[in-house]
Structure formats: C-alpha cells, structure tokens
Amino acid sequence: MSIGMGTGAGAGTGMGTGSILIVEDDRALNRGVALVFSREGMKALQAYDLKTAREIFAASAPDLIILDINLPDGDGFDFCKAVRASSSVPIVFLTANDMEADIVTGFELGGDDYVTKPFSLMVLRARVMAALRRAGAGGGGNRVAVGDMVFDFDRMEFSKQGQAVQLSAREQKLLRKLVANKGHILTREQLMESLYPGDADFVDENALTVAVGRLRGKLEDDPASPAYIKTVYGLGYLWTGGAGK
Numbered sequence: 001m002s003i004g005m006g007t008g009a010g011a012g013t014g015m016g017t018g019s020i021l022i023v024e025d026d027r028a029l030n031r032g033v034a035l036v037f038s039r040e041g042m043k044a045l046q047a048y049d050l051k052t053a054r055e056i057f058a059a060s061a062p063d064l065i066i067l068d069i070n071l072p073d074g075d076g077f078d079f080c081k082a083v084r085a086s087s088s089v090p091i092v093f094l095t096a097n098d099m100e101a102d103i104v105t106g107f108e109l110g111g112d113d114y115v116t117k118p119f120s121l122m123v124l125r126a127r128v129m130a131a132l133r134r135a136g137a138g139g140g141g142n143r144v145a146v147g148d149m150v151f152d153f154d155r156m157e158f159s160k161q162g163q164a165v166q167l168s169a170r171e172q173k174l175l176r177k178l179v180a181n182k183g184h185i186l187t188r189e190q191l192m193e194s195l196y197p198g199d200a201d202f203v204d205e206n207a208l209t210v211a212v213g214r215l216r217g218k219l220e221d222d223p224a225s226p227a228y229i230k231t232v233y234g235l236g237y238l239w240t241g242g243a244g245k
Contacts, residue, residue, distance in 0.1 A: 019043040020128070021062040023053040023079070024094065025071050033066060033094075036121050037128070050074040054082075061182035061241060062089065064132055066124075067111075069095040069102065077109055084110035086145045090131040094124065144179055146228070146241055149219060151175065160219060170195055171215050178229060178239035187236040212237060 020037050024030040025048045034044035045062055047053035049072050056062070065083065069076035080091055090112040095102070098116040106114045112131045115124055144151045149160045153176055158165040167175065177186065177194045188208055195211065196203045212231075216223040230238045 018063040018132070019045055019060060021045045021047065021053065021056055021060070021065045023047045023050070023065065023071065023076065024068045025049060026068075033121070033124070036125060040125075048072075050076075050079055053079060057083065059183065061087075064090045064092065064128060066092050066094050066128070069093065069097050069106075077105060080106070080109045080111060088143065090134070092124075092128055092131055094119070146179070151179065165218050167215070167218065170211055171218070174211055174215055175219075178237065179241075182239050182241050185232050185235050185238050189236075191236060 020042050022030050022033050022037075022044060024033065027048060030046050030048060034046055038044050042063075045056050045060055047056055051073055053067075057065070067076045067080060071079075076093065076095070080093075083089065083091065091110065092113045092115060093106045093111050094115045094117070096117045097103075103114050103116075112134070113127045115127060143154070148162075149158070149165075151158050153172065156167075156172060158167050158172075158175075173195055174191065177191060188205065192203065192205065192208055195208065212229060213223070216226050216229050220226045220228060228240060230240055232238050
C-alpha cells in the first residue's frame, strides 16, 4: 500500500493536544499514520478491528476518528452510523473503496471527509486539521448525549431523563470543559482559569468546589457518590462519561 512518506507531513505547524482514534487493520499503515499525529502532539489511539474501536471510543471519547471501511470483523459504515447515534465527533474515512457510491454513502452516514488509498500523508494531515477546525478543535460536538442526559450547548438546553435541567452560565462553562476533556484529569488551576479567565488568582478557590457540587447535584443520581464528575484527590476533577459507574 502506497502512502506519501516524503511529503513533509508533520513538519513545523503543530496541531496541539487531543486524541485521534485510528481504525485500520493494516498494522504498518496504522502505525505510520499514528506516528504522524503523535509527532504533532496528538494522542494516537489504535484499533485494528471494530471490536477494539468500539471499546476505545466508549472509554476515551477521541477528538477525531480516522476510519477504514473494510475491517476484519465488520463494516466501517456500520461503525460510523453507531457513532453518529450519540456523537458528532469528526470522522474521516481512509479507505481503498474509491467507488462514487461508497464515497456518497460515507458522507450520507455522517462522515466529514473521505480519503482514498493510496494517499499522501500531507493531504491526510491537512484534511484532519480542517475537520478538527470545523469541529472547534475537538470539543466532541455542541450536542452531546450521555446516558439519560442530553447537553445542547448551542441552545443552552440540558435535560436528564427527558426533564429540563437549569444550569447557570458558569455551570454550563464548567460542564462543557469537563465533557470536552472526557477521560482526562483537569487540574483545579485549569478549571479556575476556564471559569474565571484572568481573575482566577483573585477568586476564592472554594468557589470551584461549590460549582462542582452544584453541578453534581443537578446531574448525578447520587451526588455523594458521583458516577460522572470524579474527584482526583490532590489534582482536580475527571469527567468519566459514566464509564465504570
């Protein structure tokens, strides 16, 4: 399989932090693509089949998915459809299927881009960057479904078990920051700066504890034993998405 290794991909411009799930059964190609984005500061999550892809997606909430169609245990189109049922994470198809009907199907199912093999790493990198920019650099979309909760950050509408949940502007900002960084510990300093930009040094740190407590009270089934907003003692907080609750 041919890819443009000498194209200059990964040089100089930098993509910043985030994670990309690469679903590709050709292990050498998977590793090559992972290396490109790892050099850009991205965390590469590698899956060689759909079973692993589903497990990684559920546990890690990647910022973007690079997805092959022909996989050992199923069809990438089916995986795309399943992801779109709960997430607007950008999906870039990377496949040898270059028929017009396949390309149209990829977009109709919710794909953000479609790259055919053989391909240039520089072009793939550019298209991934463009998809991330369109998605707001990996916030996971502005409408997120988590268990029995739906968060629509654009409309500022939030619900649990079909009932509206009223969140203050600061609670919305806190929730968005946590959800966008699912699986990653956010320090108290990071959250304070996000909630009180430029004024974090002048705000009582207890304000963050109070804000987290109020948000838990509105979202958690048992705020005393939270399943979504976990305290990481000595560090900060972690949004788990309900995994392992």
